[in-house]
Amino acid sequence: MKGYISSIESFSALDGPGIRSVVFLQGCPLRCFYCHNPETWKTNDGMHLESSEVINRVNRNLKFIQKRGGVTISGGEPTMQIDFLSELLEGFKSSGLHTAVDTSGYVSIEDAEKIVEFTDLFIVDIKHMDNHICQQVTGKSNENMIALLKYLEDKQKKVWLRSVLLPGLTDSEEYISRISSYVRSLSNVERLELLPCHDLAANKYRQMGLNNRFSAYANYDIKTLQKIKTRYIELLGEKVVI
Amino acid sequence: MFKEWQGLNKGPWSETIDVRDFIMSNYTPYDGDESFLHGPSAKTVNLWEKCEDLLKKEANSGGVLSIDTDRVAKINSHEPGFIDRENEVILGLQTDEPLKRGVNLYGGLRMARDACSAYGKTLNPDIDSFFSEHRKTHNDGVFSVYSDEIKLLRKHRLLTGLPDGYGRGRIIGDYRRVALYGVDYLISQKKDDIKHTIEMNEHTIRLREEVYEQIKALEDLKVMALSYGFDLSRPAGNAREAVQWLYLAYLGVVKEQNGAAMSIGRNTAFLDIYVERDLKNKILSEEEAQELIDQFIIKLRMVRELRTPDYNLLFAGDPLWITEVLGGMNLAGNHMVTKTTYRFLNTLSNLGAAPEPNITILWSDKLPESFKKYCSKLSILTSALQYENDDLMRDYYGDDYGIACCVSGMRLGKEMQFFGARCNIAKLLLVALNGGQEELQGVQVLPETTVYPAKLLDYNEVYKRFQDYLDILCKYYVNTMNIIHYMHDKYDYERLELSLHDTDVKRYMAFGIAGLSVLVDSLSAIKHAKVTPIFKDGIIVDFEIDGSYPTYGNDDDRADIIAKEIVELTIKTLKKYKTYRDSEHTLSVLTITSNVEYGKYTGNTPDGRRAKAPFAPGANPFNGRDTSGVIASMNSVCKIPYSACRDGISYTVTLTPTLLGKEEEQRKEILTDLLDGYFQSAGHHMNVNVLHRENLVDAMENPDKYPNLTIRVSGYAVKFNSLTREQQLDVINRTFHGRL
Numbered sequence: 010m011k012g013y014i015s016s017i018e019s020f021s022a023l024d025g026p027g028i029r030s031v032v033f034l035q036g037c038p039l040r041c042f043y044c045h046n047p048e049t050w051k052t053n054d055g056m057h058l059e060s061s062e063v064i065n066r067v068n069r070n071l072k073f074i075q076k077r078g079g080v081t082i083s084g085g086e087p088t089m090q091i092d093f094l095s096e097l098l099e100g101f102k103s104s105g106l107h108t109a110v111d112t113s114g115y116v117s118i119e120d121a122e123k124i125v126e127f128t129d130l131f132i133v134d135i136k137h138m139d140n141h142i143c144q145q146v147t148g149k150s151n152e153n154m155i156a157l158l159k160y161l162e163d164k165q166k167k168v169w170l171r172s173v174l175l176p177g178l179t180d181s182e183e184y185i186s187r188i189s190s191y192v193r194s195l196s197n198v199e200r201l202e203l204l205p206c207h208d209l210a211a212n213k214y215r216q217m218g219l220n221n222r223f224s225a226y227a228n229y230d231i232k233t234l235q236k237i238k239t240r241y242i243e244l245l246g247e248k249v250v251i
Numbered sequence: 252m253f254k255e256w257q258g259l260n261k262g263p264w265s266e267t268i269d270v271r272d273f274i275m276s277n278y279t280p281y282d283g284d285e286s287f288l289h290g291p292s293a294k295t296v297n298l299w300e301k302c303e304d305l306l307k308k309e310a311n312s313g314g315v316l317s318i319d320t321d322r323v324a325k326i327n328s329h330e331p332g333f334i335d336r337e338n339e340v341i342l343g344l345q346t347d348e349p350l351k352r353g354v355n356l357y358g359g360l361r362m363a364r365d366a367c368s369a370y371g372k373t374l375n376p377d378i379d380s381f382f383s384e385h386r387k388t389h390n391d392g393v394f395s396v397y398s399d400e401i402k403l404l405r406k407h408r409l410l411t412g413l414p415d416g417y418g419r420g421r422i423i424g425d426y427r428r429v430a431l432y433g434v435d436y437l438i439s440q441k442k443d444d445i446k447h448t449i450e451m452n453e454h455t456i457r458l459r460e461e462v463y464e465q466i467k468a469l470e471d472l473k474v475m476a477l478s479y480g481f482d483l484s485r486p487a488g489n490a491r492e493a494v495q496w497l498y499l500a501y502l503g504v505v506k507e508q509n510g511a512a513m514s515i516g517r518n519t520a521f522l523d524i525y526v527e528r529d530l531k532n533k534i535l536s537e538e539e540a541q542e543l544i545d546q547f548i549i550k551l552r553m554v555r556e557l558r559t560p561d562y563n564l565l566f567a568g569d570p571l572w573i574t575e576v577l578g579g580m581n582l583a584g585n586h587m588v589t590k591t592t593y594r595f596l597n598t599l600s601n602l603g604a605a606p607e608p609n610i611t612i613l614w615s616d617k618l619p620e621s622f623k624k625y626c627s628k629l630s631i632l633t634s635a636l637q638y639e640n641d642d643l644m645r646d647y648y649g650d651d652y653g654i655a656c657c658v659s660g661m662r663l664g665k666e667m668q669f670f671g672a673r674c675n676i677a678k679l680l681l682v683a684l685n686g687g688q689e690e691l692q693g694v695q696v697l698p699e700t701t702v703y704p705a706k707l708l709d710y711n712e713v714y715k716r717f718q719d720y721l722d723i724l725c726k727y728y729v730n731t732m733n734i735i736h737y738m739h740d741k742y743d744y745e746r747l748e749l750s751l752h753d754t755d756v757k758r759y760m761a762f763g764i765a766g767l768s769v770l771v772d773s774l775s776a777i778k779h780a781k782v783t784p785i786f787k788d789g790i791i792v793d794f795e796i797d798g799s800y801p802t803y804g805n806d807d808d809r810a811d812i813i814a815k816e817i818v819e820l821t822i823k824t825l826k827k828y829k830t831y832r833d834s835e836h837t838l839s840v841l842t843i844t845s846n847v848e849y850g851k852y853t854g855n856t857p858d859g860r861r862a863k864a865p866f867a868p869g870a871n872p873f874n875g876r877d878t879s880g881v882i883a884s885m886n887s888v889c890k891i892p893y894s895a896c897r898d899g900i901s902y903t904v905t906l907t908p909t910l911l912g913k914e915e916e917q918r919k920e921i922l923t924d925l926l927d928g929y930f931q932s933a934g935h936h937m938n939v940n941v942l943h944r945e946n947l948v949d950a951m952e953n954p955d956k957y958p959n960l961t962i963r964v965s966g967y968a969v970k971f972n973s974l975t976r977e978q979q980l981d982v983i984n985r986t987f988h989g990r991l
Contacts, residue, residue: 019806019880020988022912022921028928030882069806070882073928077920250913 012093027078036089049085079107098127114154324353359390392738412672420510424751425664465750512572512656523591568969579613604633613641658899677766729828758834772858804872839898869901938963
């Protein structure tokens with residue numbers, strides 16, 4: 010079937026193990042105020058491609074990605090096009106590739122069941138542990154995300170978690186302890202990646218004529234980051250990557 | 252049978268000259284990691300400190316420390332020179348003082364004269380008048396024969412960088428022969444080679460004269476070595492002698508040949524045999540083994556030739572291209588990584604990064620993982636390595652080949668090449684559209700036909716025109732090369748280098764193209780968008796482009812296929828014309844730093860590139876147009892077939908460290924996988940830079956903060972500080988594969 014693709018990046022070392030090719034799908038139900046990819050928000054936008062075309066495109070990179078890497082499907086929120094996503098993943102599995110899905114967790118269990126079999130790794134972005142704040146940051150509740158992680162633990166699927174560091178929102182001592190004890194409670198989490206926020210997407214917002222609600226936030230300095238990382242490592246050990 | 256060969260496995264090599272067989276019968280592959288390596292010895296530290304002082308002085312004196320203008324540089328023109336006798340383990344300098352440059356005259360008097368005066372010196376008037384009145388040079392020879400057509404193509408930069416005023420280089424003596432057999436044995440073999448000449452004709456007479464010169468050079472080499480206290484008539488008896496003998500043979504060559512690229516070959520498995528024997532006999536320690544290699548490298552880093560500032564515009568950073576290849580596999584399927592391969596790479600840690608020697612890793616899928624990771628680690632730290640596809644080249648050159656200059660493969664001691672610089676095929680397209688007129692000044696540089704009319708450019712018509720003009724250009728190009736190499740053989744013959752080859756040597760003639768990505772994108776624009784010419788005074792000077800088109804560098808076959816077609820067409824066309832000494836035509840896609848110069852002399856192109864803007868280096872996609880990530884960019888380059896470009900396809904990639912991952916261990920793995928992927932996809936060559944763009948910008952403004960910042964450009968490495976501002980900007984503006 011056909012789906013809406015924002016872009017295909019041939020090379021990434023930051024979206025799963027080894028060298029990855031990354032397919033960015035269109036469409037996202039969330040509106041995180043710090044979003045770096047506002048061009049992926051709309052569902053029926055971008056390139057309209059057959060799944061086989063996308064698979065062929067990525068398969069051109071096989072020699073680079075098959076050894077230790079694979080393919081990562083990101084977005085947007087890739088589960089917005091769940092049937093297309095499922096078809097892509099199934100195709101990639103039959104090419105012998107390691108597959109990862111990069112999601113906000115805003116997906117029903119019913120939909121998750123459609124892809125779990127073809128997905129080797131779920132990369133889940135924990136927007137916020139507090140449901141009320143999560144709604145303020147993203148516009149949606151975090152209940153789906155919590156349920157998804159529970160489901161993935163039951164299935165014993167490998168999971169990498171991500172947390173975007175936002176000054177005052179996700180970097181306080183209280184928050185760090187809270188998220189850490191949650192991470193510890195899940196047996197299938199291999200790592201927690203901390204992504205410091207930055208304002209490098211400001212230009213994109215300008216070009217798209219969007220209001221950049223994030224401009225008030227400055228970039229982190231190295232010292233502060235080091236402190237945060239140290240605290241995380243005390244609590245979670247080697248699982249933490251920044 | 253020599254006593255120096257004790258403890259070595261004998262074989263065909265002990266009956267006749269066969270260095271390859273010696274290596275394969277005796278070397279020890281090493282599968283481990285770098286943990287055995289030793290730091291620099293006290294002597295090395297002291298010596299290198301003195302050298303660094305001298306190098307600083309040289310940089311502060313405008314790039315040339317001193318010139319001996321009173322002598323013609325030859326193997327024995329100078330008394331022995333030393334840097335620091337107490338701490339020097341490997342001896343020998345080109346002149347009587349470190350970094351003092353000799354003057355080579357046989358390539359061309361004008362070049363020598365200009366080079367002296369560019370640095371405030373005057374060539375000794377006696378030498379000047381002797382060469383003006385009594386001794387013709389290579390340069391004189393060429394210009395006495397060049398036709399008006401050739402001069403015009405040269406003047407208007409269709410043919411550029413030709414070795415008609417300087418030494419052609421690109422010939423690699425098999426320096427190992429001196430260490431393995433000693434000079435006397437080599438002389439006796441040469442004498443045997445020409446003992447029986449049946450018929451004396453042009454060819455055999457020339458050959459007999461050449462071999463006579465070779466023998467004389469070998470005799471001179473012995474005299475030079477004796478002045479340092481070494482008896483090169485016999486083989487080297489231990490590791491220290493092996494390094495010393497090998498270096499002296501190379502030294503003899505760079506004393507009297509100012510060639511464009513003076514590679515040193517493939518020496519680590521060879522030297523490792525001597526080191527292993529000494530270690531086994533307990534007459535050498537690991538520290539001493541490393542010391543030998545460190546000091547050898549120090550000597551290579553101190554080699555200098557005298558060139559003009561003009562030359563530096565094309566080949567910036569005062570390069571020698573002392574290319575050494577490391578690694579690779581042998582035909583039996585065993586890898587050729589030895590402990591001395593590691594020791595050689597370890598000099599980058601012991602002495603710091605530097606452009607020379609030009610360290611080239613022969614990459615194979617089957618190299619040990621620990622070695623691959625060590626190379627990746629050094630690339631990430633120093634950006635000083637280049638990589639070439641051994642699995643691809645082994646089919647053509649066997650398992651004992653070296654690389655001349657940047658990317659030119661050849662069997663050591665058995666093959667050589669006639670270096671031919673390159674022609675500007677992006678400019679040729681403009682000339683073809685203008686009916687043979689050059690686009691900047693309107694000069695008729697190729698035979699006249701009609702100018703393309705004022706209408707939409709039709710792909711088939713344009714391609715046909717290009718093909719026709721390419722044919723004419725190729726004819727002139729081959730003729731030009733024939734003249735150059737006839738004269739070089741006659742007036743500036745590389746007698747010592749050729750004495751270290753088999754007498755019956757195979758020759759390549761290496762042609763080159765510049766501007767490939769500009770031409771490909773231009774043709775793609777004409778094919779997939781609507782391009783209309785814009786005229787001024789009857790000449791097409793610009794283009795209006797309506798619509799978008801696929802560009803080379805995004806793994807899009809619609810554009811990439813054109814690149815493949817162009818190189819196949821070019822080599823096929825070149826092959827129509829007969830070469831000097833029946834040499835085999837080859838083709839390279841390589842520019843060194845001259846991509847900036849070529850761009851400067853090329854008008855607006857149909858891809859939208861503005862006049863004078865730099866080309867991309869080598870086979871790289873045009874700056875900023877490879878937007879689909881680094882693998883897509885590599886996939887495009889890999890579609891250029893090596894079978895059509897046997898003289899090499901150069902690709903330079905610049906990555907930011909963060910792009911390779913968050914942690915050091917991961918970065919090594921990612922870079923290793925990138926290299927594996929590229930070479931498994933039949934890529935030929937890759938320069939790897941791992942750099943932050945901001946650091947380069949900072950280095951441009953504050954050079955003192957980055958005295959040793961080394962970067963790889965098309966085919967070699969340079970100190971960033973030695974580039975012109977224009978070249979620095981070009982490097983900074985190139986596509987950095989990074990990420991938000």
